[in-house]
Amino acid sequence: MEDVKYNRLKAVLAEKGRTSKWLYEKLNVSKITVSRWVRNDRQPNIETLYDIAELLEIEVESLLISTQEVLDKRKEVVRQKDNLSVPTREALDTKGRLKK
Secondary structure, X not given: OOOOOOEOHHHXXXXXXXXXXXXXXXXXXXXXXXXXXXXXXXXXXXXXXXXXXXXXXXXXXXXXOOXXXXXHHHHHHHHHHHOOOOOOHHHEOOOXXXXX
């Protein structure tokens, strides 16, 4: 199954005209760390999310994808992969997976 993305860092950096290099230099973290955040391989901790939001002059919520968006993405992946009908919200557990 395709990975579901949990942060919007890549999109927000682009919207603000900033680069990953700018961010890792400002936060004094490694290039690899920021690259992992941008690719959604890893997630920054909550303190770092607030630091990023402050640097980008946005609300921290702007960096996050809502639970509903995550559920919608999972539904779309299931629909595309298995060519099944979209499961109802009741058919999904709290992590967006089909209940057994």
